[in-house]
Amino acid sequence: xxxxxxxxxxxxxxxxxxxxxxxxxxxxxxxxxxxxxxxxxxxxxxxxxxxxxxxxxxxxxxxxxxxxxxxxxxxxxxxxxxxxxxxxxxxxxxxxxxxxxxxxxxxxxxxxxxxxxxxxxxxxxxxxxxxxxxxxxxxxxxxxxxxxxxxxxxxxxxxxxxxxxxxxxxxxxxxxxxxxxxxxxxxxxxxxxxxxxxxxxxxxxxxxxxxxxxxxxxxxxxxxxxxxxxxxxxxxxxxxxxxxxxxxxxxxxxxxxxxxxxxxxxx
Amino acid sequence: xxxxxxxxxxxxxxxxxxxxxxxxxxxxxxxxxxxxxxxxxxxxxxxxxxxxxxxxxxxxxxxxxxxxxxxxxxxxxxxxxxxxxxxxxxxxxxxxxxxxxxxxxxxxxxxxxxxxxxxxxxxxxxxxxxxxxxxxxxxxxxxxxxxxxxxxxxxxxxxxxxxxxxxxxxxxxxxxxxxxxxxxxxxxxxxxxxxxxxxxxxxxxxxxxxxxxxxxxxxxxxxxxxxxxxxxxxxxxxxxxxxxxxxxxxxxxxxxxxxxxxxxxxxxxxxxxxxxxxxxxxxxxxxxxxxxxxxxxxxxxxxxxxxxxxxxxxxxxxxxxxxxxxxxxxxxxxxxxxxxxxxxxxxxxxxxxxxxxxx
Amino acid sequence: xxxxxxxxxxxxxxxxxxxxxxxxxxxxxxxxxxxxxxxxxxxxxxxxxxxxxxxxxxxxxxxxxxxxxxxxxxxxxxxxxxxxxxxxxxxxxxxxxxxxxxxxxxxxxxxxxxxxxxxxxxxxxxxxxxxxxxxxxxxxxxxxxxxxxxxxxxxxxxxxxxxxxxxxxxxxxxxxxxxxxxxxxxxxxxxxxxxxxxxxxxxxxxxxxxxxxxxxxxxxxxxxxxxxxxxxxxxxxxxxxxxxxxxxxxxxxxxxxxxxxxxxxxxxxxxxxxxxxxxxxxxxxxxxxxxxxxxxxx
Numbered sequence: 073x074x075x076x077x078x079x080x081x082x083x084x085x086x087x088x089x090x091x092x093x094x095x096x097x098x099x100x101x102x103x104x105x106x107x108x109x110x111x112x113x114x115x116x117x118x119x120x121x122x123x124x125x126x127x128x129x130x131x132x133x134x135x136x137x138x139x140x141x142x143x144x145x146x147x148x149x150x151x152x153x154x155x156x157x158x159x160x161x162x163x164x165x166x167x168x169x170x171x172x173x174x175x176x177x178x179x180x181x182x183x184x185x186x187x188x189x190x191x192x193x194x195x196x197x198x199x200x201x202x203x204x205x206x207x208x209x210x211x212x213x214x215x216x217x218x219x220x221x222x223x224x225x226x227x228x229x230x231x232x233x234x235x236x237x238x239x240x241x242x243x244x245x246x247x248x249x250x251x252x253x254x255x256x257x258x259x260x261x262x263x264x265x266x267x268x269x270x271x272x273x274x275x276x277x278x279x280x281x282x283x284x285x286x287x288x289x290x291x292x293x294x295x296x297x298x299x300x301x302x303x304x305x306x307x308x309x310x311x312x313x314x315x316x317x318x319x320x321x322x323x324x325x326x327x328x329x330x331x332x333x334x335x336x337x338x339x
Numbered sequence: 340x341x342x343x344x345x346x347x348x349x350x351x352x353x354x355x356x357x358x359x360x361x362x363x364x365x366x367x368x369x370x371x372x373x374x375x376x377x378x379x380x381x382x383x384x385x386x387x388x389x390x391x392x393x394x395x396x397x398x399x400x401x402x403x404x405x406x407x408x409x410x411x412x413x414x415x416x417x418x419x420x421x422x423x424x425x426x427x428x429x430x431x432x433x434x435x436x437x438x439x440x441x442x443x444x445x446x447x448x449x450x451x452x453x454x455x456x457x458x459x460x461x462x463x464x465x466x467x468x469x470x471x472x473x474x475x476x477x478x479x480x481x482x483x484x485x486x487x488x489x490x491x492x493x494x495x496x497x498x499x500x501x502x503x504x505x506x507x508x509x510x511x512x513x514x515x516x517x518x519x520x521x522x523x524x525x526x527x528x529x530x531x532x533x534x535x536x537x538x539x540x541x542x543x544x545x546x547x548x549x550x551x552x553x554x555x556x557x558x559x560x561x562x563x564x565x566x567x568x569x570x571x572x573x574x575x576x577x578x579x580x581x582x583x584x585x586x587x588x589x590x591x592x593x594x595x596x597x598x599x600x601x602x603x604x605x606x607x608x609x610x611x612x613x614x615x616x617x618x619x620x621x622x623x624x625x626x627x628x629x630x631x632x633x634x635x636x637x638x639x640x641x642x643x644x645x646x647x648x649x650x651x652x653x654x655x656x657x658x659x660x661x662x663x664x665x666x667x668x669x670x671x672x673x674x675x676x677x678x679x680x681x682x683x684x685x686x687x688x689x690x691x692x693x694x695x696x697x698x
Numbered sequence: 699x700x701x702x703x704x705x706x707x708x709x710x711x712x713x714x715x716x717x718x719x720x721x722x723x724x725x726x727x728x729x730x731x732x733x734x735x736x737x738x739x740x741x742x743x744x745x746x747x748x749x750x751x752x753x754x755x756x757x758x759x760x761x762x763x764x765x766x767x768x769x770x771x772x773x774x775x776x777x778x779x780x781x782x783x784x785x786x787x788x789x790x791x792x793x794x795x796x797x798x799x800x801x802x803x804x805x806x807x808x809x810x811x812x813x814x815x816x817x818x819x820x821x822x823x824x825x826x827x828x829x830x831x832x833x834x835x836x837x838x839x840x841x842x843x844x845x846x847x848x849x850x851x852x853x854x855x856x857x858x859x860x861x862x863x864x865x866x867x868x869x870x871x872x873x874x875x876x877x878x879x880x881x882x883x884x885x886x887x888x889x890x891x892x893x894x895x896x897x898x899x900x901x902x903x904x905x906x907x908x909x910x911x912x913x914x915x916x917x918x919x920x921x922x923x924x925x926x927x928x929x930x931x932x933x934x935x936x937x938x939x940x941x942x943x944x945x946x947x948x949x950x951x952x953x954x955x956x957x958x959x960x961x962x963x964x965x966x967x968x969x970x971x972x973x974x975x976x977x978x979x980x981x982x983x984x985x986x987x988x989x990x991x992x993x994x995x996x
Contacts, residue, residue, distance in 0.1 A: 085861075089802060156710070157710045157712065163701075164703040165701070176717060177970070216716055312808065320800060323803040327795070331799065
């Protein structure tokens, strides 16, 4: 009975998740005529044309490159900035720490729609409009608090005696932090990086507002195609399939960290 | 309370065990007498926790039977076996108070409220947590949490045995003494059958009346602390117990004498051996005497521990430790001899028994 | 107890600067807009609280707020239990773990507007599998014209999209529970339900708090998906506040948009604070952190 429950539920759930994705993959190998003229469970005339369009048209594939650049930038900045802050929250009490923590979290709550226009003005004023770094920095708004949150949980699980021993052994703070502490919370860094990558990769509104041509992300390019006359469903589906790949690679790398488990400290 | 028998128990965690080395427990036959205080002692990975989990039913042995008072319980669930077990890390139910934690096993077994309250009050008294009974258990210190784990076992009036799996690992050194004393006291007053797993010889020797030493999935010796010290039945026991451990030196047999280089020492009798085993003598450092005669040695190190000195020396290419009492001199040209009282003969690592057959 | 150390501020400084630039300056801009009016040409004049009054007096705003709340409530009521159930049923070791984790994470990794597009097509009865299958079964389904169908589509879509976030967090919380807890529960004779109620749930409480907060914030701010799938229709039945906000922005109604943004922000803040306070209530008196360490995995 229990065995049955443990097999059926994940299988049913995964099937539920995969059916729409299957439909997307299915569509990506169809011609537009086939897509719009009826239902077919698999492509009658399989075609690679949709993918060819994306890989040969620089306005398409540059979108992927732009997205990957700012997402990676954002992940690196978010985790790098969050590491020392999370350490401070997990190890010390200081003036205003609790309020600061909640304030950080409130930034995740700000609807992107609220900030879209001010962001545009802010980054234009600094001459950063339509650059990768602008999107990367803007996404820090919601990713940095999340990274601090996750890392703080992992760090609280490391006994403080380890820090003290390292200082006694003559390590300076940076040397201790990089050589001893960071390897201990490697899973936490992996998990935080995954969440930063994910939220930055899928965000649409801010990325679209802050870019025009040079740093235009794939999510924005897809919107454009959508509104163009005569919807190119096939290319859209192929582009959608391709947006899955970078994230799938990242989760493949962090799967063991998640499988190892974490309970997280402060909420 | 019950007498516990393990009969021909073997256990492998992997599937399709072939060689002996695939078994975490190779072959275990052991009786735990009703009301006894036992320690299972051995290095990590020797199978002592497996033995414990087989007794409590958390693990089903691959082969063999488990009996409580002669009744076969091998196929019974943990719950039905009525065992209490305390783990290495304190297990408490975070969301409950101390009192609710203690009442939990009773509630699960449908004990009436009034009876449960009475039992819980008794146990609170026994483990000394009465004043903190209504506090959330999560805020307590590690040793208090461990007491709650123990208390959840004690609260059932009819437990067959209380099992401990290295329960003092996370306890501060000072509290260790206190908790261990309380355990002994509980054993003395209520006569529970207790089995205590540890890798710390001091803990084992001070807690138990009878110590079961395990090594590579088998029981190598069962005996009183004195037996283990004076007559280790396996060279491993000699190494593992005592500090420094027993000296083990290859030897040859010469009738009822053993020979190490030029040195000859008498045995209590003529050993009966089968085949041509590897022969060694085992001597505790306490029985190595230093003087002007015997085996010549080069001293490599002297540790002064105040009342005794530990001398390490090389004799015939073997490192030997000797314990020198206060007033013993180290001669200029040091030699060692062996006190015949402390001489044990080992054939293929097992002690040769002169009173009967080889074990 | 953690030592007091004011120098820790230096460690927090990078985060502070990063978030402050991204948060405080735009927020001030928004506040600034919300109290001004303009006739174009970059000429602004003081408008006081008139924008706020306009927003708060608009029935459209209250309806959108109600819809947002209802949507978030339904989403949480489905996704949290479902995510926990799936996490409980997931394998703990072997090849199944990696397969489950990777496949379950897939919907999370799809850009939000693509999610909308997938479901827009997927639910169309002429060319979509879901719509087609429902039609084949004789169900009268049309997400574009029927409000109930539109809502069901949005909810199923969100469950599809986001339940895995809850699952991943709950699973991570579950596998961090040391084996000894389950063994002790067996010895104490606990039933399956007791194990869940007294071991698994308390140990998952923290990750679940995070899951609830994240899902609340994001579902309350839901924008891209309904914008693509239903465009706020039929009628205004799926017009959430974020969609209204986008419409205001598109028609350059800066003042009203800013006022509405701020009200919106404050509402999320209020609800998140309530969640945060309620769910961390048990932790409130923390005598010391030291004993907690020993409860962790060896």
